[in-house]
């Protein structure tokens with residue numbers, strides 16, 4: 001039984017890529033800086049000491065990270081002598097460092113065009129767009145209209161939103177139009193309606209995603225975003241490996257926000273879950289029963305949304321350590337001919353200025369019980385993952401990426 005499982009640790013970069021200069025991200029390193037803060041005792045909130053990731057280390061994470069960071073070993077950590085997975089790191093071909101670009105490229109479809117962005121930090125949206133939105137959505141006005149951190153803007157404007165019924169609209173360094181509304185006072189379905197309207201309106205600006213950001217709580221001190229976030233993405237520009245597998249009668253099982261990111265194209269089954277623990281539990285349950293020729297695809301969003309964008313180093317470290325404690329369950333859940341891939345979609349260095357993503361290499365760790373673990377080195381596109389999936393599941397080749405399957409010799413051969 002041949003299956004592939006892709007685990008995206010959203011935002012888990014392992015070192016700035018060569019083109020980071022174009023993004024102002026030279027020196028960014030999500031893992032490297034988390035390890036450094038931990039080793040220096042600067043991330044001792046609800047955890048303590050050096051970053052402890054024994055299972056990811058066994059898989060070759062630190063070997064990959066060291067290669068990705070010009071030979072610098074993440075502080076307080078050590079490379080494995082003989083990693084049990086094939087390990088490497090990949091640079092991104094896509095022009096942006098956003099979530100859809102990263103995921104689509106993983107699926108063999110890099111984004112070679114430029115997304116539209118709302119560059120202005122305040123009064124970010126064109127007047128005509130705001131007016132059209134107000135008219136079509138029939139709201140009394142909007143709040144925000146700026147670049148913002150999604151949690152900070154709730155503290156600033158959440159109460160006014162509840163009083164006025166005006167939705168909070170904001171953007172970021174990503175190609176996004178985000179709408180935050182209170183689930184109870186404004187209503188979740190109404191928020192989704194607004195997002196559907198916005199999706200139509202921002203198409204002409206070439207915006208990648210409209211995102212519903214619902215929240216709850218009585219006042220600024222208690223506002224909390226809920227798991228009812230919804231991402232409305234445009235369709236990938238060409239067929240992803242997900243679509244190819246679906247068309248070849250394979251199963252493509254989305255866990256978390258994967259289906260949203262691919263605009264629900266090429267998916268045969270979807271499961272939502274909130275939080276790392278629930279996403280992990282769901283992944284294990286799905287792998288337990290997934291058929292031959294399945295792709296089980298999970299996005300662990302919390303690394304990015306709860307810790308990376310929040311610039312919460314200790315929180316990110318604790319989340320990684322938690323994830324690591326669950327890995328043995330995953331390693332024993334996979335069959336002898338399953339490929340279990342751990343990777344990321346971009347960086348989001350929690351020690352970096354601002355609150356945006358960082359242009360980084362992603363880890364590529366490929367665990368397969370029946371294959372020789374090898375050093376996969378630098379991969380020139382995230383699309384190497386998609387091409388490998390196509391190769392492994394006998395699908396038509398992707399236009400981008402180089403399969404690394406041939407480097408991983410079958411042990412039983």
Ligand SMILES: O=P(O)(O)O[C@H]1O[C@H](CO)[C@@H](O)[C@H]1O
Nearest residue numbers: 149150151172174176305309
């Ligand atoms: O600050 P929050 O609302 O988490 O928003 C972040 O999440 C968006 C989508 O991943 C990014 O573009 C960034 O703006």
Ligand SMILES: [Mn+2]
Nearest residue numbers: 010011099345
């Ligand atoms: Mn992401």
Ligand SMILES: [Mn+2]
Nearest residue numbers: 304305309357
């Ligand atoms: Mn993000």
